[in-house]
Amino acid sequence: MFNLQNTTLFIGTTVVCFFIFGIFYTLVYKITSNAYFTIYIKENNENHHFRYAISVNKKIGKAVVRNRIKRQIRAIISQINIKDNLDVFIIVRSKVLDIDFNEMNKQILYLLRKQKTL
Numbered sequence: 001m002f003n004l005q006n007t008t009l010f011i012g013t014t015v016v017c018f019f020i021f022g023i024f025y026t027l028v029y030k031i032t033s034n035a036y037f038t039i040y041i042k043e044n045n046e047n048h049h050f051r052y053a054i055s056v057n058k059k060i061g062k063a064v065v066r067n068r069i070k071r072q073i074r075a076i077i078s079q080i081n082i083k084d085n086l087d088v089f090i091i092v093r094s095k096v097l098d099i100d101f102n103e104m105n106k107q108i109l110y111l112l113r114k115q116k117t118l
Helices: 016-024 063-079 094-098 101-114
Strands: 030-033 037-044 051-056 086-092
Touching: 030 101, 037 101, 051 063, 063 086, 063 101
Parallel strands: 051 086
Antiparallel strands: 030 037, 037 086
16 A cells, blocks of 8 residues: 655646556546546645646647647636645646637636536
């Protein structure tokens, strides 16, 4: 069994390593997805603030494209109020290349409302 008391899932907005991804997946509270994103939500009782991580696969495009998508998602998240004590992990799917910023905003807000995190 894992000793999760000393394990930090996030440092800032960067996930530490793939091993911790596995721990996160096993401890997930809620999962919601659509054609563009998969969002994992986990309650966090250690911290009193909201934390998030974004994962964009290399199959989506080169570094410039992946970084642009991450910047856009960060901008969307900075504009909304998400409940405290939550860890949010957003996985971007390849169909996200077919939509613009406004549609991306609508899809993320839809998934977060579906999980009642707003």
